[in-house]
Each structure stands twice: as C-alpha cells, then as structure tokens.
Amino acid sequence: MAQAATTPLSDALSDPVQMGWMQGFPPPPDKRITQPDSNFFSFPKLRWSVCHIRELVPTAQVSRGLGAPTPLPYALDESIDALTFTPLNSTSTMTWQDALAANYTDGVLILHQGRIVYEKYRGCLDETGQHAAMSMTKSLTGLLAEILVAEGRLNDNARVSSLVPELQGSAFADATVRQVMDMTTSLAYSENYADPNADIWTYSAAANPLPKPAGYTGPNGYFEYLQTVHKADQHGQQFGYKTVNTDTLGWILSKVTEKDVATLLSERIWQRMGAEQDAYMTVDGIGTPFAGGGLSAGLRDLGRIGLLMLQEGSINGTRLFPDTVVERIRAGANKQHFAQAGYKTLEGGSYRSMWWVLHNPNGAFAARGVHGQTIYIDPTAEMVIVRLASYPSAKNASIDPTSLPAYQAVADYLMKAEQTP
Template identity: 35%
Template structure:
C-alpha cells in the first residue's frame, strides 16, 4: 500500500531525502515522483488488452534545424528546448508514424507518468461515450444524479456546464484548502482531519452563483463529474476507462488513476500513462475517435468538440489573456483553437501536453516535470515550438 514516503534510487543511496506527499510536486522530488505516483498515493489500475495493442510505425526524423526563441530572447536548438521545458518524455507522431521519441530523467517507453489536468480531456471522452449510449444525460442537473449535494452551490449546474467549465463555482480559500485535503494529494496539516471528495462536496458551503456563464476553470467540477459518472453507470471509473477507451484503443501498457481516501477516482487530474499511449489518445482523436477505422469515441462527439464550443464564453473567460490573438473554446475537457492551423489540445500543470493537428496529421505528446505548476515561460516556448516542429517535419 502507498505511504506518505517513498524511496527513489537517489533517496535510497542517501543523496537526497525521499519524496513525500509534502514535496512530490516540487523539484527535485517531482522528477521521480511523477513517474512513481502509485508509490505515494493510492491508485486504481486501468487495464489494457495485453493481446491487442495498437502498433505505431517508426520513421525517426532529424530535428537538427529546429530553432525556437526562449522567453529571455535566446535561441534554443531542439535539445535546448527539451531541457528548458523540463521534458521527461516526448513522442511526436506524423502521418501515423513515430518521428521523434525522447526520454529523460529515468523515463523509458514503458514508464507511466502523471498527466495532471490533461486527465480532464479523457474524462470528457468517457462522458461522451456514455452520453451517446444514453447512460448519461449531459443536460441533466448534477443534483439529479447526486441528491446528496442538492443543498450546495452546485444546485442547478448541468453535467455539460461542468464539462465545459461554465459553472458558477468559485472556491474560496477555506474551500480550496478543504478540496486539496479531500483529494488525497497533500499531507494533512495537524489540524486537518482525514477527508474525502464525497464528504467535501456534501459539506461545500460557498455562495451560490449563476451557472452557464463565462469559462471559469474549476478542477472540482471534473472530480464531481467522475462521481456522477460512477452513479449513472453503476461502475467504477477506472473500469469504465479500461473498457470504453483503454482496451479498444490498443494501449501498450496499463494506466492508472489516483484515488482519494474514500476510493473515488480523481477524474480531474489523476491519470498516469506512458508517453506512447498518451500519443495514441491523440492519434485516435486525429482520426475522428477511431483506431484503424474502428470507432472508440463517437465521431459525433469529436465533431462536437471541434464545432460547438462557446467562443464567447472563452473570450470573456479568465484564460483568454493566455491566448489573446486566438479564436478558441473549451469543450468537453479539450482546448480548441479555431484559427489556422486548427488544433485541439489537452493540458496539465507542470508541463503536460497533448497536441492534435489534423491539417498536418500531427500529434505531439509531451510529459514534463517543470518546477512551477504554471510556468509561463515554459508554456510560451512550448507553444512557440509548435510551428517550428511543423516546419521541420514538412520541410
């Protein structure tokens, strides 16, 4: 069973203290911890189909001519870009073939790595599949599935509004602290009793605000959605991910998702997987939700992501300033860029990214251990690298 301390090779040799729940998201501990989450936090396995994985061709390309400007103005080559953005793994797929595969900080092709809030994008795909099957009504209010929270600020919020980050939920400092404690990712303070997410939602005491307005990023929405998905389906969240996505995808390795102290999956940020399987998710999305022509995610759901995000809600939302010159939306857990070249991406703190560029048949899966949860310089150079990567491949 996971404990609050764990021994990395460095810790075992006495070179540095062990990673713990108090430090696992800060360097240098994070470089090891992001690849060994199940040794720190309780997780549930997401099984793959061991006799049916999706092979990806390999056609490695050189990026010797790649150049990108760093935030300080200096020019970085490819190796410099990887180092500047604390890259642990990078898999680039072009025209269905792996053209670049890079690992650092002890990672290999078989090593799982936490993808943080890029998990929201996969949770959105689960919701889309269940909605297509009639198991989940996205227009229903969440309290119809979870009457336990009917007296909280979530009253009146629909599952769709939670998926699209358009609820009126704003956690104050006390609620933010309680949410972090309930999620099981942090060491408890001496005055904090053990908690779990279901208890947190039932006790949530914040001022109700109108739902359905501008984009407002609230991670608690997606954890609550995970609970609603379990209630609607009668199944464990990890089992659903395995059966609906991971096995039909042909994932090469099992994945996992962290659990809170009560056993509820952290649908908002707890997935760990290999870089190759992260890239397979991107290739599936590039191919309209299919693997080799076999539908996994309904094509109608993928088309909805591209076409029906509310651009006005994004434009008036809190993150528009990050992309001031882009026409964008957030739909079903995915960021969608409407400007050419159109792009869809999943994103998580500490530098987790999955980019899907259909026009150039390009998928980029990047796993990182950036020191800050939100490193604006690393984020900016990563996005500036995208046109350079396209140019290098097309040239």
C-alpha cells in the same frame, strides 16, 4: 550553493539521477522522497516523483486488458531537433532540441499521419514508465462524458442534482452537465496553486488517501468535498478552470454507469486502443479515482489517445466511439466565456468538454496539465505531440512561450515536408 527562490535549478542540474533521489539500499536520508512529510510534489523532487506516483500513494489500475499491444509504426525524422521557432514575447529563436531542456521535458513523442517521427525520453522517464498526466486526466474524463452523451446515456442538459442527489445542497445542484463539462459553473472556489490559502489545498486534504491529521474535521474524499462547494454567481456566464468540476463529472459518470472512472477508462479506451501498458489513477481514502488529475500513463499510450482524437474515434482500424464525439470537442465552446478568464497564451481559445481548443488556423486542440503536460492535436498537420515534463512551476503560462510556437513550427515543417517528397 543556495539557490535564489526565483531561480530554480536548470533541467540538467535538476535531473533526478543527477540529484541522486532514491538511489541506494537504503537511499541516504537526504535523498529520500517519501509520504507525507517530504513534500514530494515540489521542485526539484517533482522531477523524480512524476514517474513514481504509485510508489507514494494508493492507486487504481487502468487495465490495458490481456491481448497483444498494437505497435505504433515509426518513420523517425532526425531533422526535427534542428527546427527553430521564436518563443512568445521573444525576438531570438530557439531550436526544438533546446526547447526540451527549457521545458524540463521528461518525454516527448511526435506522430505524423499515424507514424512516430520523433520520440525522446529524459529525466525520470523511459518507455516502460508511466508519467503523471496531471490535468490531462480531465480531458479523458471529458471524453468519456462526450461518449456517453453521443450514446444517449447521458443528457448534457440535465441538472447535476438529478443525477447526483447528494449534490443537492451544493453549487453544482442547478448546474447542467454541459456547464460542468465546459467549466462554466460559477463556484466560490480558488484554484490558484501559488496561494497557500486557496481552496485547492483544502480539496487536496480531503482527497489525500493518507490518514487525516489528528483533529481533522473536514470532508473525507472527493464526494464529500464536492458537497461543500458553494455557488458564486450564475452558472453559464464564463469559463472558470476549477478541478472540482471534473470530479463532479466523474461522479456523474459513475452514477450513470455504476462504474468508477478508472474502470470506465479501461473498458472504453485502454483495452481497445492497442495500449502497451496499464495506466493508473490515484484514489482518495475511500477508493475514488481522481478524475480531475490522477492519471499516470506511458508516453506512447498517451500518443494513442492523441491519435484517437486526430482520427475522430478510430485507431488501428477499430472505431471506439462516434466521430461526432471529437467533432463536438474540436468545435470548442463559447470564446467570450473563455476570454474573460484571461489566459494570455491562449487568446481566442475556448475550453470544451475538458479539452483546450486553440481556434488557430490549424484547428488545434489539446489536453493540458500543470508542470508542462500536453497532448496537442493538430488536425491540419495530421500531427499529435505528447509532451510530459516536470517544469518547476505549475502554470502553463510559463511553459507555453517555448511550447506552443514550437508545436506550430513542427506542424509547419511536417506539412511542408509532405508537399516536397
């Protein structure tokens, strides 16, 4: 029953319960997912691991505080499942429901005008679980930075080395905070997950909280690694998606506030948005939260993040930060800088403060993470979609064709439904 390397197991066949991962006391050896030797982040193990990160590595709490959560209101609409759309580069249509399996969806939430109209849990996730947010973590780090900018506590024109002297000898030294926030730094650094020699793997080795292998002489942790990154060309010329920018931004935030990113995220957002669950962040070997990708959180809590962005900084009648924060993010960045990076599924877009801005007619913008994670905010349709997934391959370019048109179809439907009550 060998699978061809190019044909991963289907959504149904790779379901983690179906696969039997980590079931039994003890689980049979061939059904265990462990650190460090079982490659827990590879498909199909990934379908279990995305809900169990904390059981595999050390993590820092993102506390929701101690008060009562503020429940999200419901107005469920069962007709969403039957909505159809045409995937990118396709001629036949697909239903919303079919797209769930096509995308190896673990959880999906749709909010319209602040109410939950659709909610589904699949795979490893349920409503009490937390799912890896992957690079959506970046958007929260970027949001925290924009908040500090709006408060005048962080000057986005400052040189990074003026805030983090340890980065003096690195590529980041003469970059501005804004260039880091918008990822227009020019770094000699490859983040091609498909290339086993890419710098991202050296970075991962430095960041791994487990003991370093015998003879390891590389950097230990994010902060040491960032100091080793070299400059490629002039900063500010084009967008280049590199996670190290976000960890540099996290370091900047910690230098400015004297708090780690997990604590900031708790104090500024999680404790104030009516969250139902604590979230958490993975940490490196010296306790630094992974600002570029370490968050795990509940589906509805990520929905609250989306609402907060849709509602320009307010939720449950409470303002968490100035509306200018969202306005600046939503406006996007330089489209020419973005175009040079060649994102075929996001043509005409830009990347601003670690958020993906589509510049489409509805003004949508999104947090996005590998393997299919998204918080998609459509201000025109007053819609938020959160989708958590464990798609076999990392690249969203494979996932967007059955996702972005689906989100637009839901937006169109919700706007139409609104007009014909």
